[in-house]
Amino acid sequence: MVDVRIAETDRERTDAFAVRQDVFVDEQGVDEDVEYDEYDTDAVHFVAYDDGEPVGAARLRELEDGGGKVERVAVKRAHRNEGIGRALMDVLEREANSRGITSFTLHSQTHAADFYRRLGYERHGPEFDEAGIPHVEMRK
Structure with missing residues (x-):
């Protein structure tokens, strides 16, 4: 159980940063200087354990x-589609x-937009590039 x-x-x-390293840097090729930024210090971080x-x-x-x-929502490849x-x-x-906080915005990789749509997020604006990966802005 997660x-x-x-x-x-x-x-x-x-542990949270290790998941991000595995998914974004190692798997998707995002530069570490882009993945880890000035917002990491003050943001609230979440980690999921199985x-x-x-x-x-x-x-x-x-x-x-x-x-x-x-931001930085990531699930290790072997554990995707498990909720x-x-x-x-x-x-x-x-x-x-x-x-x-009752309103949210996020930048979804285009392949994950349906996941967020099922959670009540709506797409806003055109597709754009972020860290070399196509994204769309979504809001709830």
Whole structure:
């Protein structure tokens, strides 16, 4: 059973970053200088565990307008289509709501847009390139 939590300890943050390294840098070829940025310091990080193994990650940033920016949602390849992404998003949105954040924006890789659509997100604007990967903006 998947266990999603806020990455509050050094170990949990290290685990979340390891998932991002595996998915974005190693699998998708995103440059480390792009993947890890100035927002990592202040963002709320989430990590998903399956039997103690870190298998998913995400981060949330509060924007100046009071909305939330969902970023770096990742699930290790061997654990995709097991509901881990949905579990991450559920915990992330609940935590955001507890902080008074009720509107969200995200940049979805185009292949993942249907996943977010099923969670209530709507596409806004044209496709664009981010880190060499096609994306679309989505809002909820």
